[in-house]
Amino acid sequence: MSKGLPKRSEDYSLWYNELVKKADMAENSPVRGCMIIKPYGYSIWEKMQATLDKMFKDTGHQNAYFPLFIPKSYLSKEAKHVDGFAKECAVVTHYRLKASDDGQDVVVDPDAKLEEPLIVRPTSETVIWNSYKNWIQSYRDLPLLINQWANVVRWEMRTRLFLRTSEFLWQEGHTAHATKNEALRETEQMNNIYARFAEEFMAVPVIKGAKTASERFAGAEETYCIEALMQDGKALQAGTSHFLGQNFAKAFDVKFTNKEGKLDLVWGTSWGVSTRLIGALIMAHSDDEGLVLPPKLAPIQVVIVPIFKSDEQLEAISAKVHAIREKLLAKGISVKYDDRDTFKPGWKFAEYELKGVPVRLAIGPRDLENKTVEVARRDTKEKQVVNLDTLEDFIPSLLEDIQSNIYQKALTFRQENTREVDTYEDFKIVLDEKGGFVSAHWDGTAETEEKIKEETKATIRCIPFGGGTPGKCMVTGASSAQRVIFARAY
RNA sequence: CGGGAUGUAGCGCAGUCCGGUAGCGUACUUGCAUGGGGUGCAAGGGGUCGUCGGUUCAAAUCCGGCCAUCCCGACCA
Numbered sequence: 001m002s003k004g005l006p007k008r009s010e011d012y013s014l015w016y017n018e019l020v021k022k023a024d025m026a027e028n029s030p031v032r033g034c035m036i037i038k039p040y041g042y043s044i045w046e047k048m049q050a051t052l053d054k055m056f057k058d059t060g061h062q063n064a065y066f067p068l069f070i071p072k073s074y075l076s077k078e079a080k081h082v083d084g085f086a087k088e089c090a091v092v093t094h095y096r097l098k099a100s101d102d103g104q105d106v107v108v109d110p111d112a113k114l115e116e117p118l119i120v121r122p123t124s125e126t127v128i129w130n131s132y133k134n135w136i137q138s139y140r141d142l143p144l145l146i147n148q149w150a151n152v153v154r155w156e157m158r159t160r161l162f163l164r165t166s167e168f169l170w171q172e173g174h175t176a177h178a179t180k181n182e183a184l185r186e187t188e189q190m191n192n193i194y195a196r197f198a199e200e201f202m203a204v205p206v207i208k209g210a211k212t213a214s215e216r217f218a219g220a221e222e223t224y225c226i227e228a229l230m231q232d233g234k235a236l237q238a239g240t241s242h243f244l245g246q247n248f249a250k251a252f253d254v255k256f257t258n259k260e261g262k263l264d265l266v267w268g269t270s271w272g273v274s275t276r277l278i279g280a281l282i283m284a285h286s287d288d289e290g291l292v293l294p295p296k297l298a299p300i301q302v303v304i305v306p307i308f309k310s311d312e313q314l315e316a317i318s319a320k321v322h323a324i325r326e327k328l329l330a331k332g333i334s335v336k337y338d339d340r341d342t343f344k345p346g347w348k349f350a351e352y353e354l355k356g357v358p359v360r361l362a363i364g365p366r367d368l369e370n371k372t373v374e375v376a377r378r379d380t381k382e383k384q385v386v387n388l389d390t391l392e393d394f395i396p397s398l399l400e401d402i403q404s405n406i407y408q409k410a411l412t413f414r415q416e417n418t419r420e421v422d423t424y425e426d427f428k429i430v431l432d433e434k435g436g437f438v439s440a441h442w443d444g445t446a447e448t449e450e451k452i453k454e455e456t457k458a459t460i461r462c463i464p465f466g467g468g469t470p471g472k473c474m475v476t477g478a479s480s481a482q483r484v485i486f487a488r489a490y
Numbered sequence: 491c492g493g494g495a496u497g498u499a500g501c502g503c504a505g506u507c508c509g510g511u512a513g514c515g516u517a518c519u520u521g522c523a524u525g526g527g528g529u530g531c532a533a534g535g536g537g538u539c540g541u542c543g544g545u546u547c548a549a550a551u552c553c554g555g556c557c558a559u560c561c562c563g564a565c566c567a
Contacts, residue, residue, distance in 0.1 A: 346528050
């Protein structure tokens with residue numbers, strides 16, 4: 001582990017990349033655009049998974065698993081859907097290799113060509129709706145509320161660790177409903193769950209809203225989303241929830257008999273969040289020293305570092321530490337005691353800061369004498385000496401304090417970097433000089449949206465829920481029902 | 491697919507202009523000291539110089555092809 005991270009303020013991209021690698025979260029795989037998620041990065045994902053999975057199950061969803069391969073013909077059944085994904089699909093055309101003529105290599109066996117190419121799923125609507133056709137006959141089979149944890153492949157031209165990789169891990173929920181309203185409520189409910197997860201667990205404030213038609217999921221009638229602001233002033237789409245209307249039901253002929261005995265098409269939704277959330281977590285809180293993890297998602301919440309010279313000292317310290325550890329574990333706090341003598345205390349301090357461990361305890365001979373322990377918090381880097389007797393009450397409240405402090409910090413940052421503008425001139429200036437979210441009036445047309453994107457690289461991140469006051473479009477002067485959120489985005 | 495750059499030890503790089511037989515930092519191994527913020531000193535191990543070909547007495551270095559990676563664009567539910 002080499003020391004030193006590039007400065008966040010000097011080169012945000014480099015800082016991010018190095019941080020991901022040095023904190024031992026992930027690295028590039030031999031296949032371009034894919035990534036290897038290392039145990040530390042994966043353990044954060046596992047925490048996210050566990051939390052989200054519980055939220056899904058609490059709202060009546062069940063997990064299932066569908067195949068990785070999608071026959072090409074499935075994908076083409078929904079016209080808009082295939083349009084949206086066709087350009088980034090990995091395609092399997094053969095099922096066998098053979099030795100090359102000179103025996104030095106293996107080549108694709110031309111005799112092993114598949115009758116129909118298989119697409120490595122970029123998303124699973126098509127395979128899943130193909131099954132739903134068989135699973136749904138009556139209104140009694142509805143609603144069908146299914147989620148799957150899986151990997152998907154989208155062959156992006158340009159990739160970034162966690163934020164956009166060719167292969168990524170995610171959950172995708174796919175539900176079927178008897179009525180339009182119920183499906184709409186589901187779409188909204190899941191978007192709310194994502195927002196709650198982002199804010200309460202990731203400590204990342206998000207704006208909930210609807211996508212414009214051009215930013216919608218391919219095949220959806222409405223896409224809701226949560227949008228977060230990163231520390232470099234760029235926006236990141238953190239989760240999406242789609243109202244699919246009856247589009248996939250039509251494409252896959254999924255009909256049910258309603259209470260009146262009449263055939264009707266079912267209404268669908270789909271929603272997902274991915275390992276991109278880990279990227280959001282990193283970019284939202286971390287600093288020049290490394291990761292800053294919210295206690296609720298940190299794989300290690302408290303690390304204890306002993307300071308010792310001799311084996312006798314270590315033994316005495318360890319006895320104390322074990323008692324502390326037991327007490328904290330009993331309160332459901334994850335504690336790591338790093339008593340390795342192969343690394344020095346200073347090295348360990350830097351290492352756990354890099355990895356974003358929220359609280360560090362250091363205990364040495366001096367503390368044994370005074371019955372104290374040094375407590376350092378990662379978010380503010382403040383250190384204080386705490387009496388051993390009060391520690392078990394102090395730590396849980398400190399963890400809560402850190403959780404809310406980093407949320408507040410991120411919220412303040414977003415508020416300071418969200419600006420209302422009324423003219424296109426100001427819009428361009430703010431975007432270039434400050435970045436962040438820009439709240440402005442837009443006439444609602446795809447043409448204006450496209451023109452702005454073309455000229456400024458800013459996209460409409462969302463049309464925030466909750467409405468707002470009407471006004472005039474900053475570009476065309478036409479009337480606008482409410483302000484929308486623009487930003488340059490990842 | 492266009493524009494730019496890079497490929498030398500696990501990682502980060504110098505050496506290339508001006509050809510002469512492989513170097514620095516870090517990491518690793520060993521020893522001694524050290525230990526409350528990335529410890530110091532000493533010794534040691536580790537290299538098809540991306541790849542294929544050409545020029546030359548001699549190529550990491552010059553020339554050509556290929557491959558790969560990164561950055562900028564195009565692309566990005």
